[in-house]
Amino acid sequence: MRYLHTMVRVKDLDTSLRFYSTVFGLTEIRRYENEKGRFTLVFLAARDDLETAREKLSPCLELTYNWDTEDYTGGRNFGHLAYEVDDIYDFCRHLMDNGITINRPPRDGHMAFVRSPDGISIEILQKGESLPPAEPWASMENTGSW
Secondary structure (H helix, E strand, O other): OEEEEEEEEEOOHHHHHHHHHHHOOOEEEEEEEEOOOOEEEEEEEOHHHHHHHHHHOOOEEEEEEEOOOOOOOOOOOEEEEEEEEOOHHHHHHHHHHOOOOEEEOOOOOOEEEEEOOOOOEEEEEEOOOOOOOOOOHHHOOOOOOO
16 A cells, blocks of 8 residues: 545635745646546645655645635545555455445446545545456445545
8 A cells, every 4th residue: 555645625726836836845746637527636745755756646735626616614625535555446345344334436446435434535546557347346336425
């Protein structure tokens, strides 16, 4: 398992980048714009993590800017922790065997979400290429929120 990033939602991307980059000193290492999903992801790394972050895409702070305005209340601006695993199906099975609800199953062989006992959303990502869709995951519905 490897730590990847922590995501926070931001209301004004330019203002947030000024704070995190110009003031706080983080460096943008990559950006992803999704017109269909109407969001922008900006990944930032600390000075001492730049080489590793560029090479391995971690550890990073992910700023998520949703193009449609929203006031984030109740901690919704904090998104999730993210970890990469060798086999997402085996890892999710292990979690379920230990009583953990898979809130967003890995239907695509790539991504799943669970919640910690304190309600923190945790994204689990398949290392490398997505695994082929497989049951029971392919037909499993979402449970709760993630």
